[in-house]
Amino acid sequence: MPGRQPFPDQGPTAGADCAVLTVAAQLHIGEGQFIDLPVRFGYRGAEPFSVVMEFPGSDPAVGTWEFSRDLLWKGLHRPAGTGDVRISPPCRCHGRRRLRITLRGDDGTASIDVPVGPVQGWLRESFALVPRGREAELIDWDAESRRLVDGR
Template sequence: MPAHHPLSSPQPRPETTSTGVVLDARLVLGEHESVDIPVRLGYRGDDPLAVALQFLGPAAEAGTWRFSRDLLWEGLQKPAGLGDVRIWPPCTCHGRPSLRIMLRGVDNVVLVDLPSRQVRRWLRRESFTLVPRGSEDTLIDWTAELDGLTR
């Protein structure tokens, strides 16, 4: 059995290439109005920097949003994001135990609340196991990416 240094990061598991979880979310319609909707959070080892938030069921027309996995993790701890995707951690002082994500499109803004414990658990047990934090860039073919940009 090979020696394992306690500070070394585990390598990505090659037999697993993606992971996802379906969550019961709430689409915020107004200050005191929301509707329950299913969403799917997904992560792929071949796109190691991003997660996908896919709206399911009646909200499927909202499509799939891709944004930084690090942004999602950071948003669990403190307000994060500056552009089209912003994330706020649970705020128990205002009675909101959920993770709130704002998605800004061309014509509208969508607020969705996700169960923060389930998101955190999925990131830790699934996503970070598939590709450990900090090792994402080792899975990107930078030469191919640069070639694609210069064509």
Template structure:
């Protein structure tokens, strides 16, 4: 899983903690060598965790699997192949008539391949997620003193 730590909001930033936006889509899911099937999913962005996107995968059984992905990684994946390790992303490929964003998620027991409509994701990131926090301004939302105090040991 490609996890990012939760950050504390910087108190002087003009966005309210928890400003968020969501995008619900239907995607194709392939696990291992099985046949692909449809799966509802939800992308989320919350300014309380400014570097991350939330990806909720809703299985037919009702189980929800949550992945946290780098927002910049998904944006870059709309332009060119990117990612390492557990998360890899490929942009749409017109030469193969594939209009979808393709994301591979590698878990402990299996690998999932998602085919997600690229245009709604691109539009949502550009007009909603980047409207909440412009690209490159994510660090402005973090209370660095609080984060540093969390990482350092207390007085001896």
């Protein structure tokens, strides 16, 4: 995202207003075939509705994805999303024990499996920064309206 500050490393030094998690994920490339890749999730209290998903060390063409924190939370419990980002919980009946995030872009679709436990813990950390359902209280709606009217 242009103008976005990079997320600091995860852990206690990540900062008081952000939560960062890097996990070993798997990119689904075919029936039962995966490629390991790191995925970093970032959350900032200053942008309370969204999470950022990055691929450290990957080709810049892979991109950075920004989507609803609530979508990620819902996807831990049931299939969620109808647009470019869809999230499915683990499905033991099909042998999948990880959270699946499907990203759809102009160049195709990618399915990425991430471990559930670390994502749940990281989301709890983000809820400690901004409780779920309280995000709108942190938005300066007048400033946002002006920005939209001014076209910035």
